[in-house]
Amino acid sequence: MSESVESLTGAKLPSISEIKVERPFEYQTEKYKREGNLGEDLGATAIDLFLLKRAIFGKSPAAPQSLKTIGGLPKTAALEMPQGLIEARFAKFSQMVRESKASHYGTDIRIHGSRAVGDAKATSDIDVAIRVSPEKFNQIIKQVFKDVKPGSRSAAEKTMLHAIETGKIHRRQLGLRTLGKDIQKEFGFPDVDISVIRKGGAFDQGPWIPLK
């Protein structure tokens, strides 16, 4: 099968096992040692920077306030701001989402997952949920899967049935991939998970931080 791939490209392609890339943490560590500033463009949080500095220098700089705060919180409590964003940046984030196609699906838009709880790493994604009623959810299913042939047993049909079963519609199916990329570029999060979530479904679980 590799021959057909090579014939498509006209060049010998490397096996994935032959490829060497810099691991993000090594890259960040070297960048910090070299330039003394790290993380803002990669979405690193104050906690990440604190832990990284400690790893590099072998001593403890002053712990950021957010770390002290999180240490005293139960796991189920949401932060006031998503981890990795200050208030002004969260306002900008909220504005970007609300002015996008995401708001066509619903206005109850919230952050959840590790960045709402406060246990995110620099490599953690940010999870955005557009919470809708079961009736609205069904409407959106019909809209975004309108080309799926019922009973075809295609992979596309299986993704639709999976979305119905779990109560979650992924950003790609919603046409929100571009918004995800724009948020990555603006805020540096490694990944942006934007979903429509059915109220009362398996993914309808906080803690939540509502958008501004």
Next chain:
Amino acid sequence: MSEIDFGGAIYTDADAEIEKLTFALSQLFNSLPDKWSNVETSVGEFSVLKNDEFDEQMRKDNEDGFLYYRYLIEVEPNKELGEENAVAFVSKLLEYLWSQGYPATAACGYEDALPNKGKLIPENHNWGEYYIWK
């Protein structure tokens, strides 16, 4: 909503770090990924994402297991170039993944036009150990 949508997804259980996988796929189109595993080419774009529903056991199910593979590749073929381009674009990605021995399944509106109808689990595939880069 009435515009033609050639977008879709490829689910793959690649036994490789996301950076390596994205780089290898970008080379198919003489391109390079950005630092968030997005790749732009003249014939389309794709993004490699970790599947947040990855499940070590459920991925082995022959029918629906692809929903639980390790990676999800969002594909957006260039709309201007039509369905033929979309089929070629997704086929190229699939064939490379299969050539590396990775299970891969495409979910899109033109699955029947893809090689092997867009789905292949290599024969005697070894699902292996749980990867260290979980």
